Amino acid sequence: MATSKHATRPMSGDLFTERNFWAQFFQDLKKVKERLIILSPFVAVRRSSALMNYFQSMRDRGIEIKIITRPINQQTGKMAEQAEIVIEQLRRMGCKVLEKRSMHQKVAIIDTAIFWEGSLNILSHQDSGEQMRRFEGKNSVEEIIKDLELEEDIPVGAQTEEKCPGSTLSPNCKGYLVVRTKYNRKFYGCSNYPRCDYTRSFDGSPRRRKR
Numbered sequence: 001m002a003t004s005k006h007a008t009r010p011m012s013g014d015l016f017t018e019r020n021f022w023a024q025f026f027q028d029l030k031k032v033k034e035r036l037i038i039l040s041p042f043v044a045v046r047r048s049s050a051l052m053n054y055f056q057s058m059r060d061r062g063i064e065i066k067i068i069t070r071p072i073n074q075q076t077g078k079m080a081e082q083a084e085i086v087i088e089q090l091r092r093m094g095c096k097v098l099e100k101r102s103m104h105q106k107v108a109i110i111d112t113a114i115f116w117e118g119s120l121n122i123l124s125h126q127d128s129g130e131q132m133r134r135f136e137g138k139n140s141v142e143e144i145i146k147d148l149e150l151e152e153d154i155p156v157g158a159q160t161e162e163k164c165p166g167s168t169l170s171p172n173c174k175g176y177l178v179v180r181t182k183y184n185r186k187f188y189g190c191s192n193y194p195r196c197d198y199t200r201s202f203d204g205s206p207r208r209r210k211r
């Protein structure tokens with residue numbers, strides 16, 4: 001196969017364990033030019049505070065930071081309290097935090113240059129035995145962004161900060177509105193579904209429901 005000197009470096013896919021992941025990851029963070037995206041199902045203060053300084057200095061340089069994690073009500077027990085604090089802190093810093101129900105991917109994407117993927121929760125890591133693979137190259141980054149639907153502003157499953165106003169089934173619902181889809185149309189539903197069946201279309205009108 002002919003090789004071109006303009007060809008991008010092939011995907012390396014080097015495997016890292018938690019023992020050498022952080023050193024390399026922090027190296028990568030120093031090189032961010034435009035955008036950092038992190039997908040971490042859980043967030044916890046302890047790990048995140050180590051990253052906060054990096055995030056703050058990136059925000060000072062005008063770098064876009066997008067974080068996708070599970071909604072607070074899906075982060076259990078003590079974790080949930082921590083998650084609330086961290087998410088609040090990140091938002092105040094100007095990071096875009098998207099709460100996506102049941103998300104499970106552990107990924108970090110640095111510009112269009114590098115991405116990490118594996119089993120380590122970057123924003124809450126504390127277990128042992130986790131692994132991450134590091135890939136380089138514009139094509140592979142563009143591919144994973146497409147795969148994970150990261151270009152969409154309001155992807156299906158995203159939980160908003162808007163509280164559910166309640167429904168007949170659950171008048172005092174304490175849920176949040178979540179983006180759902182049916183027949184390829186997006187609408188807002190309640191995070192407590194099926195206990196609460198509140199829905200609303202994107203333009204504000206109630207969805208027609210079968211009687």
Ligand SMILES: [Zn+2]
Nearest residue numbers: 164173190196
């Ligand atoms: Zn509800």
